[in-house]
Amino acid sequence: MPNLSELIQQLLERWGLNEFPSWARILEAMDPVAWTLAILLAGAVVLGLFFSLSTRRAFLTPDDTESSPQMLLARLKQDPTRLSPVAILSRLGAEATLELLEYGDQIQTKEWRYQWSGVREDLLRLLGQQNAFGPTYALARYYASDDTQEPDTIRIRRTALVHKLGRRCYLEPNADGRPAQLRIRCHAAEVQGDVGFDGEIFWLMPDEPAPPSDGPLIEMDPIEFRSLSDAELHLHIRRTPMVGGGFRLELQKRNKMWVVVNEDVEWVS
Structure with a gap:
């Protein structure tokens, strides 16, 4: 064979x-x-x-969309516009986004603030739209209002200030070096306390005459409670007599913590 x-x-x-x-x-x-x-x-x-x-x-080669959250966070601290706010929150999650928010508010260079302003507003809006505990808790800590033992009115006002001014709660003096003032219009029964503002604060009744101011001015109206878990607050910020804006903030109480869920611009000059 x-x-x-x-x-x-x-x-x-x-x-x-x-x-x-x-x-x-x-x-x-x-x-x-x-x-x-x-x-x-x-x-x-x-x-x-x-x-x-x-x-x-x-x-x-690690790039923006494939790198680890830690590496991505480090890159965003160099350039916050590297990714869209939606992608930032999706890639980082609430905790790392909180770290980015706290970091971003500390940098005061003009170039950074120009890039950071829009990104910050969108990140806060996106976090406020999520009703889960993680984003809510991250927002409450960013607003420095996560202590549920504090009165609601104090936490609401501090939340509004951080939302508009950043974590430092500071408004720059005017060209003459005059410091900013905060006027809080409140009801007689409202508890007065530390709202976190870096500057002089005046607590006034709704019809009480206000002291004169020759510097930047922030005015907060009385808080309007629509329910036990919904509130509205009007806030006016005047950097100069000719430059400023009015804002209406809607806040909700989630898991015993107040967060801003909507913001409307009422006027701007």
Whole structure:
């Protein structure tokens, strides 16, 4: 019985494969068209290898969408516009976003504040739209109002100030160096306390005459409670007699913590 090698040899002879021409004969028989096709095939192979290797290296290099949350947070601290606010919150989560918010409010360079302002507003809006405990707790800590033992009115006013002024609760003096003042219009029964403002504070009754001010001015109206867990607060900020704005903030009490859920601009000058 013939062995396997003999069977293979017989098959090659039957099909004529044992008469495959040598490389020298193949090269001699090639015409210009064949050479062109061979060159194109070789070029395609080279390009395929090049793009395969370059694409692989790109995937192995950490970028904005593939890096770890810690690396992404470090990059966002250098440039907060690197990703959209939606992508930032999705990639970082509430806790790391809180760290970014706290960091961003501390940087006072003009370039950073120009980039940071819009990103911060969108991040606060996105966090306020989420009713889960994690985002709510992160927001309450950012607003420095997570102590549920404090009176609601104090926490609401502090939340509004941080929301509009940032974590420092500070408004720059005017061109003459006059410091900012905060006027709080409140009801007689409202508890007065530390609302976190970095500057002089006046607690006034709704109809009480206000002392004169020659610097930037922040005015807060009495809090309007629509229910035990819904409140509205009007806030006016005047950086100069000609430059300022009026805002209406809607707040909700979630898990015993107050957060801003909506903001409307009433007027601007």
